[in-house]
Structures are given as C-alpha cells and as structure tokens.
Amino acid sequence: MVLDAATITRIIFWGLVAGSIYTLLATGLNIIFGVMKVVNFAHGEVMILGSYVTFYLWSMAQLNPYLVIPVAMLVVAGLGMLIERLSFRPIKGTSKINEIFLSLALILILQNAMAVVAVANLRELKPVLISSPFRLESIPLGPVNLPNDFAVILSVTALVLVGLFLVLRRTGFGRRLRAVSQNRTAAALMGVDVERMDMISFGIGSALAALAGAFLAILAPFDPYSGTFPAIKAFAVIILGGLGSIPGAVMAGFILGLSESAAAFLLGGVWKDAIAFAFLTAILVVRPEGIFGERG
Amino acid sequence: MKKGFVAGIILLVIASAVPMITQEPYILQTLSIAYVFAIYSIGWNILALSGQVSLGHAAFFGIGAYSSVILARAYGLPPAITVVVGPLFTALVGLGIGLLCVRLKEWFLAMVTFGFAVIMQAIVVDDQLRWLTNGWDGLLAPHLIPPEFEPLRVWNYYALLAATVITYVASYFIFNSRLGLAFKTIRDNELVARVCGVKTMRYKLLSFVISTYIAGVAGALQYHVLFRFLSPEVFHLQTSFWPLIFTVGGGLGTLEGPLIGSIILWIAWEAFRAIAGFYGLIGLGIFLALVIILMPGGIRSLIARAPSLIYGLGGRRKIISQGM
Secondary structure: OOOOHHHHHHHHHHHHHHHHHHHHHHHHHHHHHHHHOOOOOOHHHHHHHHHHHHHHHHHHHOOOHHHHHHHHHHHHHHHHHHHHHHHHHHHOOOOHHHHHHHHHHHHHHHHHHHHHHHHHHHOOOOOEOOOOOOOOOEEEEOOEEEEHHHHHHHHHHHHHHHHHHHHHHHOHHHHHHHHHHHOHHHHHHOOOOHHHHHHHHHHHHHHHHHHHHHHHHHHOOEOOOOOHHHHHHHHHHHHHHOOOOHHHHHHHHHHHHHHHHHHHHHOOHHHHHHHHHHHHHHHHHHOOOOOOOOOO | OHHHHHHHHHHHHHHHHHHHHOOOHHHHHHHHHHHHHHHHHHHHHHHHHOOOOOOOHHHHHHHHHHHHHHHHHHHOOOHHHHHHHOHHHHHHHHHHHHHHHOOOOHHHHHHHHHHHHHHHHHHHOOHHHHHHHOHHHOEEOOOOOOOOOOOHHHHHHHHHHHHHHHHHHHHHHHHOOHHHHHHHHHHHOHHHHHHOOOOHHHHHHHHHHHHHHHHHHHHHHHHHHHHOEEOHHHHOHHHHHHHHHHHHHHOOOOOOHHHHHHHHHHHHHHHHHHHHOHHHHHHHHHHHHHHHHHOOOHHHHHHHHHHHHHOOOOOOOOOOOOOO
8 A cells, every 4th residue: 555644644533533432442551450450351241241232322312422422431430439349349359360250240241131132122123222422423633524422532531541541649538549559558447448449449430441442432333342452462561551540551552553553554454453463572581570560 | 070070981982972962963963063162162272271362272173173174185195194184283382382482471472362363364365375375265174084974973073972972081181180280280370380390381382392293183173074065264363262162161271161161151152142143242341351250260269169059058159269
C-alpha cells in the first residue's frame, strides 16, 4: 500500500481510538490490581456488560447514546462491586491461583448470563450495534475527515483519564486508595477501610471497562463473546506498561493501538492481532517488569 | 497407596466391562470423550504441579491435533504413529512458551498463555497458512482405528481407555519420582527448591514440555478417534477451560484429581447440557466458583473424607487451597 498523508492520518485516527479502548480497559485492570493485587480475567466480559447496559438504556430511552453512558457506568460499577463482594472477598488471601480460577468462573457466568438475556430480548444471539447520531458526520481535518464519533471518544477518554488522575492525586479518597495499593497493612493501621477500598476499586475498574464497552458498541457490532480479544490486548498493555502502573497503561495502550492500526493497514488483518503478542514476547524477554514497572 | 491401587483396578475392570454391557453409541461416545479429557487434564495438572497455571492449553491441544492430522495426511503415515510423533511439535512450542514464561509469576504466566490460545486461532485461519491448515474449512482426520474393525465405536473406546491408562500410569510415576518431588517443591517454595539444589528453571521447562506433549496427544486422539473433523474451533476459550474445571473440580495438584474430575464432571455435564443450554455453562461457572470458595480440595477430598462425613465427623471446612 502506498503510504500517503491520508493513509497515515487514517492509521493514526484508528490507532488512537483503539488505543483509547485498550487504555481504559488496562487502567481499570491496573487500579484493581493496585489495590487488590488481583488480575480480573473477566474484565473483557465486564466491558461487554457495559456494552449491553448502554445498548438497553439507549434503546429504551431513545436518547443520544453518549448521554446514557454515565448511567451505564454507574450500573456496571454497582455490579462490579457486587461481584467483588460475592466472589473475590471470600477467597481473599488464600492464593493467587484461586483468584485466577475464580475470574475464569466469572467469565463463564457473565458470558452466558449475557447470552441468556440477549436471547430473551432479541430472540436470537446476533451481534448488535448502537447507532450513533453522529454516524455520518465528520470534521474535516487535513487530508481526511475525522468522524465525530472518533472525536467524542477521544475527548471523553482524555477527560476521564485526567479526571481520574486528579482524583487519585488531589483528593483524600485518592490518597487513601494509593495508600492501600502501596502498603495494605500500613493503610489499614492508619484507619483506612481496606475492604471497602477493594470494593470501590473494583467498581471504578468496572466503570472504566463499561465506558470502553460503550465505545466498542458504538464502533462495531458486539455479542456476549466479543470481550475476549480486547481483554487479551489489555493484558498485553498492562504487561507492556508494567503491572499496576497507570501512566504505563496509558502510554502502552496508545502504543499498542497505533502499532496495531499500522499493522492492519500495511500488513493485513491477521498481523493486527499477532502484533500484540509480538510486543508481549519482546517485552517479556527484554524487560519483564514492563516499561514503567518496578523490579521485583 | 494399596487401597488406591485396588480402587484403580476395580475402576479399570468396570470401565473395560462397559462395552460388554451396553454398546449404546451415546454412552460409549460420552465415556470416550471423558477419557480424552482425562488425558488432557492429566497433562494440564502436571504443569500445575510445578506451580504454573496455564489458561491457554487449548493452544497445545489444538497444535497437537493439527500437527498429527497434517502429518498423517501429507505423508500418509498411519495415525497410530502420528498421534505419538505429531505432538512432539506441540512440546517444542510448549518449550518456547515455557522459555518465555519461566521467569514469570502467576499473573503474567496466566495472561500470556490465555493470549496465546486466542492468537493461535488467528494464525491458523490466516490465508497465508491456508495450504497447510485449510482455514475455517478445517481438515478431515484419518481414522486411528481402520474402519474395517467392527464395531468401530467399541474399538475406539478401548483404544482411548488404553491411552488413558498409559497416561495415568505415566503420571503416577512422575508424581512418585524425584521429578514430581522437584515440581512440588518448586510449587510450594521456589527459593527453598533452589536452595536444595533443584535447577528450578530446568524443571519448570520440563514440566512445560511434558504437559504440553500430553495435551497434544489428547488433541490428536480426539480428532483421529472421535470427531474426525478438525477446525480452528478447537482453539476456543472453552477448550482451555475444560482441563482447568476438571482438575480443580476433581482435586488440584493430586494424582487422581484430573481423572476423577474429568469422568464425573463430563458425565454430569452431558446429562445436563441437553436441557440447560446457556444455563448449563452458567451452572458450570457457579460450580467452579463454589468449589474454589467452599471445597478447595475438589471432589477427591469428598471421596477421601466420605467415611468421616458419613459418621458425622466432617470437621470444619477451612478455606485453604490444596497446597497451592
């Protein structure tokens, strides 16, 4: 393919949008990991839960889908907190392997529960899509047009990430959350309710996943099983950026998004998915703790 | 140990007697699949024995099936040979993934293997490999047992039963040797293992190689004997979950766990899934969660505890994992 300005711009647009989704997912995973020291393998399914909640709210309320996203995020945050309370809390501190198995059980439960609901409502299990009112509009920008959906997704992602950063850095709540992730025992001794922090962090992570899910639902059709691939990409991102590091997740998320998009445009479809694994391999060989991670 | 040996012999006699009692295709097919899963789970369990959890064994199951079927088709080798030789390639891939992962702890290892299975599917269906794998259209696997043998399903049943017994005996010897001891020591405390002079890296790689080889054999058997039609569906997430569910359900890190779990749970699953649909899979997830939360020793621990449970001496349940 000829590499002209229009192609490059297109690669960048797609890369940034894909990067936003990976970044939101990976940031959520990292917040959960930071506080609870748990990697939730069902994060992709939580994301699709966000897609479905947004989809149903949108089709019931007949509003602009972007307006129902905050409600969907709250709903999924609530569900996430419930999941944490019912499943991860009882086995806390037994072993990491149990937590891995438990999140696999969650994958099975969530995927198929969503399938049941989708079949009950749509009669059959077919991929659905949220049709955005901006679908046909775009902003002329250089050699190509930037679709309005892309513009909204990018700016919302940026706002949410900045907001999250400010909450974590500038508020008492953020200080407590960071204290728990640095040293759980010390934080508990200082009077932080660590178990409540677990629940809240799981809620925040789930809400970020729901946001990613809503964006995904606007960009492409989804079904209950669409969460697996994005989740694997998010794992690659957190390994790339360093487990638990939020700046690392943001940076690695966009690096992965852009390089995937470049690979898809220049080399063809299958390489798009292989590149995440290639990155993963390279980083694991060269620097297993990730770009921003700490050794040990 | 002696009690276990007697129990094993009794079970083997019962299993060999099944085709003499009934030749109902559905029953033989269900049990045959359970045997393949038992082999697969025994392989998965050997990796878990050294403290390494793979969430992507479907990759090795599938690579074993593909390499055996391709060898048999391309070179006209009898499947009885390719089932043993083909999975060597799986072990090679396993060695590669192992090299990538030996330095990694739980989470990273789980994430890498989880991703690898999904990526494998994308690679197998790629157009550039179509000449080899035939993309989504899949490949037809030659029969392991030639179709002249009648009735075929009984021969198939015995072939798989024999393979299961061989694998189980092999796993018995691994569990009760220096090798198994080294694996368990690494699982319980890697530092201690190293202090005791166990070359941890070498042993972890070895457990990767053995485990992926067995998973590959299970994959090859599944397609040469039972299903015949090999498609990239084999890399589905669910294929990775089965050995985990069976092993954890049966008893993680124990010799009998994967065997007991595969047979009991697969039969239960077959009984339920016709009526349950999606609810069956939800139930499976809830079952797995409940086992982890309430019964970390799995079904095996129930059987081992049965006498004291019957006499009301069940004792308090403790949430501890089975040595892991």
